[in-house]
Amino acid sequence: MPMSPRTTVTALLLAAAAALAATAPAGAVTSHGLNGYVTDADTGLGLNGSSVTWNGTTSPAPQVTTDGTGRFLFTGLDPGTTGSLAVVGPAGWDRKSVGGVTLPATDLGTQNVPLHRDWATPAGGASASANDGSVPGCASAAAVDNDRATGWSASATRPADDPPALTVTLPQTIDVRQLVLDPTSACDHAAGAALGRYRVQTSGDGASWATALEGELGADARGAATMLSPAVNAGGVRYVRLQLLSAQDPASPTIDVRELQVFGVGPNQPPAGTVSAGAERNYIKGIVRLRASFTDADSSILRYLWDFDGDGRYDQATNGPAVAHVWSGPGVYHVTVGARDFRGALGTASLDVRITDPSALVEAVPQRKPLITFDPPLGIDLPTRIACASKCTFTAKMVLTARTAKRIHAKRRTAMTFKRSTVAAGLGSWTLTLPNATVKLLRKAKLKTVTVRLTASAVDRQKRRTTVHRWVKFR
Ligand SMILES: [Ca+2]
Numbered sequence: 001m002p003m004s005p006r007t008t009v010t011a012l013l014l015a016a017a018a019a020l021a022a023t024a025p026a027g028a029v030t031s032h033g034l035n036g037y038v039t040d041a042d043t044g045l046g047l048n049g050s051s052v053t054w055n056g057t058t059s060p061a062p063q064v065t066t067d068g069t070g071r072f073l074f075t076g077l078d079p080g081t082t083g084s085l086a087v088v089g090p091a092g093w094d095r096k097s098v099g100g101v102t103l104p105a106t107d108l109g110t111q112n113v114p115l116h117r118d119w120a121t122p123a124g125g126a127s128a129s130a131n132d133g134s135v136p137g138c139a140s141a142a143a144v145d146n147d148r149a150t151g152w153s154a155s156a157t158r159p160a161d162d163p164p165a166l167t168v169t170l171p172q173t174i175d176v177r178q179l180v181l182d183p184t185s186a187c188d189h190a191a192g193a194a195l196g197r198y199r200v201q202t203s204g205d206g207a208s209w210a211t212a213l214e215g216e217l218g219a220d221a222r223g224a225a226t227m228l229s230p231a232v233n234a235g236g237v238r239y240v241r242l243q244l245l246s247a248q249d250p251a252s253p254t255i256d257v258r259e260l261q262v263f264g265v266g267p268n269q270p271p272a273g274t275v276s277a278g279a280e281r282n283y284i285k286g287i288v289r290l291r292a293s294f295t296d297a298d299s300s301i302l303r304y305l306w307d308f309d310g311d312g313r314y315d316q317a318t319n320g321p322a323v324a325h326v327w328s329g330p331g332v333y334h335v336t337v338g339a340r341d342f343r344g345a346l347g348t349a350s351l352d353v354r355i356t357d358p359s360a361l362v363e364a365v366p367q368r369k370p371l372i373t374f375d376p377p378l379g380i381d382l383p384t385r386i387a388c389a390s391k392c393t394f395t396a397k398m399v400l401t402a403r404t405a406k407r408i409h410a411k412r413r414t415a416m417t418f419k420r421s422t423v424a425a426g427l428g429s430w431t432l433t434l435p436n437a438t439v440k441l442l443r444k445a446k447l448k449t450v451t452v453r454l455t456a457s458a459v460d461r462q463k464r465r466t467t468v469h470r471w472v473k474f475r
């Protein structure tokens with residue numbers, strides 16, 4: 001398969017073709033022949049209605065037309081022979097010949113052909129007009145007809161400040177990447193009528209113009225296309241003007257040019273879409289199928305990137321929009337899929353996927369408030385227990401009534417405070433005791449019983465709090 005290994009575009013096309021191949025008719029691969037995709041070199045989109053001719057051993061040369069995906073297919077070609085493909089894109093696209101294509105001895109050969117859109121040709125929606133040239137068959141339209149056999153012949157005797165000029169209104173605003181000039185003489189004129197000095201001006205609005213290119217072509221440029229890449233004034237271009245400043249032979253009465261082509265790219269929007277999981281419930285160590293659904297109106301989508309753990313880094317790339325993943329631990333995972341288009345733009349969509357462990361207890365830890373229980377007082381002791389769903393802090397306070405405090409001459413009504421923590425979830429068990437100091441005061445006042453106000457509170461890690469108030473009588 002003679003494909004140029006030099007550019008990433010080739011690799012990208014291969015990836016796109018591989019993705020598309022999955023949708024090719026199953027029966028098509030059984031016969032000998034050649035297939036491939038004719039695509040837009042700048043957007044990656046398939047070019048429907050491209051004419052493809054195989055110039056090989058078969059006579060007459062077979063010709064086919066690409067389908068809606070840009071795919072073409074020749075069957076019944078001689079296996080192992082070598083030939084060339086002549087591809088003419090749909091109206092507005094360039095044409096290209098690919099030589100040295102050798103058919104495999106068995107199976108179907110593949111040759112993809114990317115074509116650039118020629119924004120200057122009226123067949124693709126441009127309009128063109130010139131200030132010079134009325135020779136039948138040699139008018140300015142012949143310079144933008146995407147046909148290198150025809151050309152525009154303009155007068156070489158115009159004033160220097162008003163040279164022959166061809167103004168092209170492009171069908172939309174683009175960033176110009178390349179201009180092609182074929183300066184070859186036309187209309188049976190001498191070879192020296194070929195375009196020599198030229199100037200290319202660009203404009204975004206048709207009113208203000210700036211020079212994007214200026215130069216001179218020599219005899220070596222005749223009979224061929226010269227590719228020129230403007231370094232300035234190439235962005236946001238809607239109008240292109242070619243000025244013919246001289247013929248290569250100063251004595252030539254005409255200045256001829258066969259073709260002006262304008263290549264470039266329009267605006268690009270990133271792919272937009274969604275991602276979904278194949279099942280409602282998903283479990284650890286089970287296959288979870290995810291599917292992205294993206295559209296992109298202005299370019300093809302080349303690959304999908306997947307972030308399974310929400311860390312912002314993509315963990316896997318796929319050519320197609322589906323992937324299968326296995327999570328080993330339970331949790332809610334923030335999944336993001338990125339769709340990368342032919343021009344490099346990235347669109348994303350996200351989904352939270354809940355992964356559960358089917359063998360885990362439904363409620364490993366009781367999700368409830370702390371419990372506080374008391375046994376009956378035993379003398380001056382009050383046995384106390386708490387139960388908590390997580391590590392818990394327990395506080396308690398005994399307060400004398402104002403009347404008792406006065407009677408026993410207590411300095412303050414609070415007789416006791418208490419604070420403890422459990423080490424983990426579970427039970428805590430302590431004894432709350434009436435302090436000795438209070439017991440002495442009671443004896444001194446000859447009191448055998450006392451009733452105190454007890455406030456006890458337990459709060460766990462989740463800030464769930466239980467508080468109880470009660471009167472406790474000690475004897
Ligand atoms: Ca032409």
Ligand SMILES: [Ca+2]
Nearest residue numbers: 269296299341
């Ligand atoms: Ca796009």
Ligand SMILES: [Ca+2]
Nearest residue numbers: 307308309313
């Ligand atoms: Ca990741």
